[in-house]
Amino acid sequence: MKQPFQKISILSCGWLGKPLALELQRRGHAVKGARTSAGGVEELKAAGIEGYVVVLNEVRPEAPDAFWDADVLVVNVPPRNREREVQAHIQEVRALREKLETTAVKKVLFVSSTSVYADVNGEVTETNSVMPDTPNGAALREVEQVLLQSPVFRTTILRFGGLIGYDRVPTAEILQSPRRNNDVPMNVTHRDDAIAIICRLIEEDVWGEVFNACATGHPFRYEYYSAAARAFGLPLPEKQPVAALPFKTVNSDKLKQRLGYTFIYDDPLRIFDVWGMGK
Numbered sequence: 001m002k003q004p005f006q007k008i009s010i011l012s013c014g015w016l017g018k019p020l021a022l023e024l025q026r027r028g029h030a031v032k033g034a035r036t037s038a039g040g041v042e043e044l045k046a047a048g049i050e051g052y053v054v055v056l057n058e059v060r061p062e063a064p065d066a067f068w069d070a071d072v073l074v075v076n077v078p079p080r081n082r083e084r085e086v087q088a089h090i091q092e093v094r095a096l097r098e099k100l101e102t103t104a105v106k107k108v109l110f111v112s113s114t115s116v117y118a119d120v121n122g123e124v125t126e127t128n129s130v131m132p133d134t135p136n137g138a139a140l141r142e143v144e145q146v147l148l149q150s151p152v153f154r155t156t157i158l159r160f161g162g163l164i165g166y167d168r169v170p171t172a173e174i175l176q177s178p179r180r181n182n183d184v185p186m187n188v189t190h191r192d193d194a195i196a197i198i199c200r201l202i203e204e205d206v207w208g209e210v211f212n213a214c215a216t217g218h219p220f221r222y223e224y225y226s227a228a229a230r231a232f233g234l235p236l237p238e239k240q241p242v243a244a245l246p247f248k249t250v251n252s253d254k255l256k257q258r259l260g261y262t263f264i265y266d267d268p269l270r271i272f273d274v275w276g277m278g279k
Helices: 017-026 038-046 083-100 135-148 191-204 221-232 253-259 268-272
Strands: 007-011 030-035 050-053 072-075 107-113 122-124 154-160 162-164 188-190 210-213 248-250
Touching (some): 007 017, 017 191, 038 050, 107 135, 191 210
Parallel strands (some): 107 154, 122 248
């Protein structure tokens, strides 16, 4: 059953969050966006989005009370890169949970990543429990559980592949950089699909779930880079010797069946057919 218009706060409103906010507003929802600086907030306001400075920390998130006045919170904050900072991120999310449990927010949508899966040289689904060997992947697994285990609000987890589309495409420099993982299958999600899926989950009121959200197609990296090179009129990347590297392919059947969702860019190679990718 489609839910009526809701109050939705987005933490944070960057490459994915800002166009998501605009789409949710277009659908009639009341949307608030978070950035970490006054300049970022001004950028949101210029786009017609109600913006607030929100900064996570390990004790208590810093944000105006008005930001927490929402039915739904979309959390779109990745872990840091260095291991010490990854641990700090886990504590920041613990502090965020404590704060949320005192607010009006009763539903949380957490943007996670397929990096929570280990490279098992085969297919993974939401039931796969093999821990990844990267600090970021392990941190995301822990953060997911922190939010899922709250007794006060309900959380749905979305595990996106590498986000692609618009300005996130291979550049000339990337295309010509030697890479050993030519023949590793890719797990990617176009931004248009990411936004459509988030909107569908919110409006269909689907909570307490974990979903993979990747395109069905898993092209080898060399195929993807070659398609980009042809589309942009650039030299094809040099084919490096095949290396036996670990990999995974992410299965998103649960999402497609639960939502009846058909990916806009189910074959990632098709994004280069007409350059612009939805612009």
